[in-house]
Amino acid sequence: MPELFHRKLERSAIGFVLAIIAAASVGGIVEIAPLFTIDETVEEAPDMRVYTPLELAGRNIYVREGCYACHSQMIRTLRDEVERYGPYSRAVESQYDRPMLWGSKRTGPDLARVGGKYSDFWHVAHLINPRDVVPESNMPAYAFLARTELRTNDLGEHLAAQQALGVPYTDEMVANAARDAYGQAFPDSEAASGVSERYGEATSVSAFDGVATRLTEMDALVAYLQVLGRLTDAAFRDTAATEQAPDAED
Amino acid sequence: MEVNERDPVTGRETTGHEWNGIKELDTPVPRGVLMFLIVTHIWAIAWWFFVPAWPLGTTYTKGLLGVDQRTTVEERVVEGQQERSVWMTRLESESYDAILADEALMQTVRGTGRQLFGDNCAACHGRDGRGRAGYPDLTDDDWLWGGGPELIEQTLRYGINTAHPDTRIAQMPAFGRDGMLERDQVRSVAAYVYSLSNPDYSTDENLERIEAGRDVFATTCAACHGENAEGKLEIGAPNLTDARWVYGGDLQTIIASVHGGRQGHMPTWDERMTDAEIRTLALYVHDLGTGQP
Numbered sequence: 001m002p003e004l005f006h007r008k009l010e011r012s013a014i015g016f017v018l019a020i021i022a023a024a025s026v027g028g029i030v031e032i033a034p035l036f037t038i039d040e041t042v043e044e045a046p047d048m049r050v051y052t053p054l055e056l057a058g059r060n061i062y063v064r065e066g067c068y069a070c071h072s073q074m075i076r077t078l079r080d081e082v083e084r085y086g087p088y089s090r091a092v093e094s095q096y097d098r099p100m101l102w103g104s105k106r107t108g109p110d111l112a113r114v115g116g117k118y119s120d121f122w123h124v125a126h127l128i129n130p131r132d133v134v135p136e137s138n139m140p141a142y143a144f145l146a147r148t149e150l151r152t153n154d155l156g157e158h159l160a161a162q163q164a165l166g167v168p169y170t171d172e173m174v175a176n177a178a179r180d181a182y183g184q185a186f187p188d189s190e191a192a193s194g195v196s197e198r199y200g201e202a203t204s205v206s207a208f209d210g211v212a213t214r215l216t217e218m219d220a221l222v223a224y225l226q227v228l229g230r231l232t233d234a235a236f237r238d239t240a241a242t243e244q245a246p247d248a249e250d
Numbered sequence: 251m252e253v254n255e256r257d258p259v260t261g262r263e264t265t266g267h268e269w270n271g272i273k274e275l276d277t278p279v280p281r282g283v284l285m286f287l288i289v290t291h292i293w294a295i296a297w298w299f300f301v302p303a304w305p306l307g308t309t310y311t312k313g314l315l316g317v318d319q320r321t322t323v324e325e326r327v328v329e330g331q332q333e334r335s336v337w338m339t340r341l342e343s344e345s346y347d348a349i350l351a352d353e354a355l356m357q358t359v360r361g362t363g364r365q366l367f368g369d370n371c372a373a374c375h376g377r378d379g380r381g382r383a384g385y386p387d388l389t390d391d392d393w394l395w396g397g398g399p400e401l402i403e404q405t406l407r408y409g410i411n412t413a414h415p416d417t418r419i420a421q422m423p424a425f426g427r428d429g430m431l432e433r434d435q436v437r438s439v440a441a442y443v444y445s446l447s448n449p450d451y452s453t454d455e456n457l458e459r460i461e462a463g464r465d466v467f468a469t470t471c472a473a474c475h476g477e478n479a480e481g482k483l484e485i486g487a488p489n490l491t492d493a494r495w496v497y498g499g500d501l502q503t504i505i506a507s508v509h510g511g512r513q514g515h516m517p518t519w520d521e522r523m524t525d526a527e528i529r530t531l532a533l534y535v536h537d538l539g540t541g542q543p
Binding site for chain 2: 033036037040041052059064077078079086088095116117118119120121122125126132133134143204236
């Protein structure tokens with residue numbers, strides 16, 4: 001008799017409190033419990049590198065400007081997405097994304113593998129005025145990024161915060177954060193060599209906004225966009241990457 | 251507190267709670283709603299057995315239906331490849347000449363190529379392939395690296411000025427900014443180059459400057475652009491005598507190009523696309539133009 005059961009439960013104060021706690025914690029448990037075994041469930045990508053200070057600064061700008069509201073960074077396990085954007089996103093690919101920017105809505109296209117798809121020059125032109133390069137675009141213009149100096153004095157603290165969260169930044173990286181940010185955007189400067197030393201030869205060192213005299217927010221954002229999907233090639237190495245013909249994998 | 255008190259009007263029991271003489275009826279949940287709840291609960295519990303549901307530490311209950319999104323998408327992608335394989339394999343293996351001669355296959359190339367172009371190339375070169383300042387027009391017969399399908403394939407595959415080891419490299423130095431030419435020389439050589447495609451500019455007034463520019467061109471520019479400034483396809487040096495320009499052909503833009511140099515960037519698509527896709531695009535772009543080699 002459900003009525004009797006309910007009446008009984010309702011009249012036992014302790015029992016009812018326990019029942020409420022049990023019911024209310026279901027939502028928490030399903031979100032928290034998988035984190036206990038995250039080390040065993042997420043793929044490994046030993047080749048994965050961390051974001052450079054400049055890319056991290058670009059990522060912060062991406063968050064600040066709310067890019068995630070219109071762009072996802074998550075290629076789902078659907079044929080049309082895999083055929084258009086490339087291999088579906090693996091968990092490991094966003095292991096250094098704190099917070100993650102998978103997003104839940106696409107007004108613009110997915111950006112999970114946009115790195116390297118277009119030139120820096122294109123990204124700058126597109127961010128200054130999207131209509132100049134994509135006439136039908138309804139993306140806002142971000143021309144002010146090219147006019148805004150990048151704040152670098154707190155970059156070390158950003159790296160230290162990520163380090164505290166478990167991202168494997170070395171103390172050397174934290175100490176040289178601002179210097180590396182300059183180095184990555186000024187290929188001819190002395191600081192440039194430190195970037196590839198600390199973050200790997202494959203790190204793109206370039207005058208992202210086309211002006212190698214000023215370090216702007218445009219440099220940072222373009223550096224970030226150009227590394228999306230390129231921190232590791234785990235998704236391509238995976239046997240699951242069937243969309244890659246075998247002879248195209250070398 | 252009388253629990254089993256019945257309300258005389260409705261005949262239902264009350265909860266026994268009373269506020270200022272008003273008693274709350276203990277009306278049960280409507281049967282329809284209750285049934286709906288029960289059915290959905292049964293459905294949910296049954297579904298636990300059929301599809302992946304419960305995490306078990308390092309693994310999870312796989313479910314009787316064996317549904318796995320990763321294998322599902324792989325199968326779908328393979329299905330798609332099989333649907334396309336009739337012409338994909340031909341595009342992959344047959345020679346460009348054979349494909350170009352097959353009108354039916356070229357129709358497929360035009361359809362598929364248009365999609366691939368729209369998704370990957372249109373952002374820079376425009377949906378119609380006409381390009382814009384900084385991005386070459388692909389519909390004309392004026393090519394930087396050659397318009398044959400093989401040459402286009404190489405450009406597509408390895409890009410221009412990319413990090414790929416086989417990249418095409420074309421670097422127009424910053425003659426003015428890096429101090430290789432004096433300010434005046436930059437202006438003269440720009441005037442000379444401008445005059446090549448604008449004969450009207452060669453007036454008596456400008457003649458001295460143009461002649462000075464001709465000398466500068468012969469010593470500085472001819473190595474790449476050729477003695478008669480018609481460019482060299484092998485090294486991606488543009489023809490400067492025609493009316494087609496990548497960055498713009500007005501005097502001011504030419505001065506800017508000579509002063510600051512130009513290092514255009516075409517991404518590498520080798521890892522991003524399959525062989526068949528690259529070959530389809532090479533044919534599509536070749537077909538966009540006037541088909542000149």
